[in-house]
Amino acid sequence: MTRHQPLIALVGNPNAGKSALFNALTGARQKIANYPGVTVERKSGRFAFADGRPAELIDLPGSYSLDPTSPDEAVTRDVVMGRQTGERQPDALIIVLDSANLDQHLVFALELLALGLPTVIALNMVDLAERDGLTLDAARLAADLGVPVIPTVAVRRRGLTELAEALDAVIVARQVPHAPLGEPDMRARRRRAEHIANAAIVSQTQSRRWTDRADSVLLHPFAGPVILLGLLFIIFQAVFSWATPFADALEAGAAALGDLATATIPDGFFRSMIVDGIIAGVGSVVVFLPQIIILFFFILLMEATGYMARAAFIMDRMMASVGLSGRSFIPLLSSFACAIPGIMATRSISDEKDRLTTILIAPLMTCSARLPVYTVIIAAFIPQITVGPGVGLQGLVLFGLYVFGIIGAMVVALVLRSTVAKGGASGFLMEMPKYQLPRIGDLALGLWQRAALFLRRAGTIIFAVTIGLWLLLTYPQAPEGSGMSQLDYSAAGRIAGVIEPVVAPIGFSRDIALALIPAMAAREVAVSALATTYAIDATDEDEQAQALGERLAGRWSLPTALAFLAWFVFAPQCISTIAVTRRETNGWKWPIFMLVYLFGLAWIAAGITFWTATAFGL
Amino acid sequence: MLLDQLPNNQRAEIAAIDWSVLPPDEGKRLRALGVDEGAMVSIQHRGIFFGRDPIALSIGRMTVAIRRAHARAITLREPGATA
The missing domain is CATH 3.40.50.300 (P-loop containing nucleotide triphosphate hydrolases)
Known part of the structure; x- marks a missing residue:
């Protein structure tokens, strides 16, 4: 018994x-x-x-x-x-x-x-x-x-x-x-x-014959980095192209669900909350799920085969130059798709200071939610000219924004490692496991667990925040026939009035301040928020982007547009990232630190961009 | 000779480790990985970027990645010398 x-x-x-x-x-x-x-x-x-x-x-x-x-x-x-x-x-x-x-x-x-x-x-x-x-x-x-x-x-x-x-x-x-x-x-x-x-x-x-033989190629001083680079290229291709049909399907699903709810629920507070608040808000974050799953598939595959330790080995020296170790490489790389899986992947970093620094700089890697914002602004303000053989100015600016983020992250890492995350030079001591063929079932299980974790972790907070944002955008309601736009009249509109004096010096109008509020759900929401502000009514996304671009070109100065881009390189406009940071650091101290330092940097970067551009008479 | 200067794929025995230049946790981890006085080691690979750092150390039936800073704290027994 x-x-x-x-x-x-x-x-x-x-x-x-x-x-x-x-x-x-x-x-x-x-x-x-x-x-x-x-x-x-x-x-x-x-x-x-x-x-x-x-x-x-x-x-x-x-x-x-x-x-x-x-x-x-x-x-x-x-x-x-x-x-x-x-x-x-x-x-x-x-x-x-x-x-x-x-x-x-x-x-x-x-x-x-x-x-x-x-x-x-x-x-x-x-x-x-x-x-x-x-x-x-x-x-x-x-x-x-x-x-x-x-x-x-x-x-x-x-x-x-x-x-x-x-x-x-x-x-x-x-x-x-x-x-x-x-x-x-x-x-x-x-x-x-x-x-x-x-x-x-x-x-x-x-010795370990198989592993040694594989390492003589994969850790070869020249072949090793080339193979790693090729692999990373494939991963990025996969994350951005394979995910598209699934993301589109999820988006269409959310839209259909919204239509269904609109048709079945009587007009009023409840319907608006469900359709405009929950379905639209949660939907805007869940569209990233396919990318996250594909990314995790590759991360798990690299972990299970034993290649991850080799990637860390190859990248260690580069990471060491900013006070980190090779173990930070994969989390930071993942953050180019989305900071959430990146921050979740920092668990493999054993040194606590290293891990904290990696979490804090992960949002500076240009995630995929920034792309729609960058695309619209670049298309509207950067002329489509070539500046060299096969090099267009628009592409160059986009590339520059990526580089800007990486340099920002390196500088911040250096500063953090000598201030709040101070500690001895982080060592890089790790066992290099032998290579092995993973079992598909184990991979599938791991993938399922991480996806569920993402939905649960991000899901609960996103849900609450989405409703909060929706309330701010919907109430109080503009009196009928007043001619005032609901966005202007809402609590968010009034908050924008408070933010405006803060962002005015860096060239942001009240309209921009207003768009930044709903974009806290996910950066890409800035695009539809701007479309709402400028009363663009287009159902098709591409059409909306085009119409918005034309409207923006007429309303914003070039310095303002450039400052807006610089702002998005740094601004922590993503509640989910903050929520995951809270989970992963077990408290509010570091997510709040992250919010403050990133908004601070965003303001300074946008400011410098705006003032410089203005001074040059752009 | 320091481990850092050992040519690739040449086996040597660790004679002494200067633990005082290593952070306590790293010393502990090195020992846990078997990098200790008396262990036979060889260098399998070196990184490519900048100072060919880190290095992949073969010890027993294991490969361990360490930085050159660690390797500079490790003294090898001269070949031919006896303990």
């Missing part, structure tokens, strides 16, 4: 194949939450023994020892020692070892075995070890360690039944490791680990 279902923790070094084993044991029945007070994921799932009795399985963050060097490792230590708030001490451990890296992984395993919990060892990825010419004696290892050792191949679902049986047996018998394994010193443990590993190795070749 058990008083509760057993809690079993999967624990081991990074790159031991722990997550794949977790997926294999729990299937899709997983729950992802955060441990209280830290941004460390708690992944749990249901697992059943052969006779159907359930157990709860948790996947602990990969660690090298119980002496933590990151928040993730601290959680692992606290959970296995029964010190983590809100988590009871596990009833049993599954220690996951990479067969091909036994001497290294046994160092941590010895430390875990000394805890005296019922334990089973999963000797994982035995197939890859064999591929690299390594044969192991699991029985010998079990005898030396005093716990059951089960050879497994998580991605091929091999050894799972045996693992469950062994686990069942050690829990029922409360069988704890018998040999005295407590080695207080890491060096002593390492010597012992090498000794045990050597005894268990039946035969071996010197």
Whole structure:
């Protein structure tokens, strides 16, 4: 008789194949939450023994020892020692070892075995070890360690039944490791680990043939960067072109839903809230979902194959020049599509200061929501002339805006690293995992989890903010027949009146101030907001952009238009980014800091642009 | 000889590490990755941009990326010398 279902923790070094084993044991029945007070994921799932009795399985963050060097490792230590708030001490451990890296992984395993919990060892990825010419004696290892050792191949679902049986047996018998394994010193443990590993190795070749061969190309001083660049090019092509039909479909879906709601709900407060507020607002953010999913697909693929560590390796020196490390590269790159997945991807950065800096500069990467804004303004104000062979001025300006954002981010990173995120030069120390073919199911599961996370994280806040924005734009209502536009008369219109004196020095009129308010939902909304302000009535998007361009060209001066572009390089006009930053930094301090510094920079950049352009008589 | 000066693909034993020039957490992480006195290492790859930094270190059956700053804190045993 058990008083509760057993809690079993999967624990081991990074790159031991722990997550794949977790997926294999729990299937899709997983729950992802955060441990209280830290941004460390708690992944749990249901697992059943052969006779159907359930157990709860948790996947602990990969660690090298119980002496933590990151928040993730601290959680692992606290959970296995029964010190983590809100988590009871596990009833049993599954220690996951990479067969091909036994001497290294046994160092941590010895430390875990000394805890005296019922334990089973999963000797994982035995197939890859064999591929690299390594044969192991699991029985010998079990005898030396005093716990059951089960050879497994998580991605091929091999050894799972045996693992469950062994686990069942050690829990029922409360069988704890018998040999005295407590080695207080890491060096002593390492010597012992090498000794045990050597005894268990039946035969071996010197190195990891496949991985070494691949690295000789992928990390080649010249071929490596070229391949990385090519890969990035493919990813960007995919993010921007493959996503379009899906984004269009989502947009059409939102429009159809709006029409349906308009037709079925009687006119009034409720209908306006549903149609103009919720459907239009949430719709404007959800259209980014296809891009985010495609981006995450590539990120997961790079992580699962082991290429991500190589990309970080190639880019490390460049990132080091602004005080960051190669690990920041992928999150920042992702931010070119959308800062939200970028900020979510910073979890792989172990150094806290590095991570914070990366989160704070992620919004400076030109995300895809800025493109509609840039396109309209550039088309209206920048003449379509060529400035060199095959180089058009319009394209050059667009490129310049991207570069402007990157340079801004570099300068900000340097400043942050010597002020609020001050710390020693961040080191770049990482294990380069061996290459492996990922399992499609594991990729799909990861993709589903990240998409759900995006919708849930961003969704709840976007929902609330959208209604708030809609209220500001809709109330109070302009009296009928007054001839006043609703936008002008609304609370947002009045707020614009307050903002106007602030933005007047940088060349922004009240109309622009007004458009900036709804654009807080997503930057691209600025386009439709301007169209509303200038009373352009066009159903087709391209038509709207064209008509708006003509109208703007007539109303705005060139310095104002250029200042508007500069503003959008920096301005944090995206509530979802702020919301995700709050989630990922666990508080309001950094999102508020982000808002203030980015609006400050936007004002200064727009100001300098406006004053310079005016001085040159443009 | 410092690890930083070791030619690629040549194996050598770590004689000493100057832990005092490394931040405590990085020293800890290096040790956890097996980079410690007595370990046999070789350099597999070096980065391309600017000072050919970082370097990919082969240790045991593992590859570990470290920066040259770390490698400059690591002294190798001269070939032929005995402990």
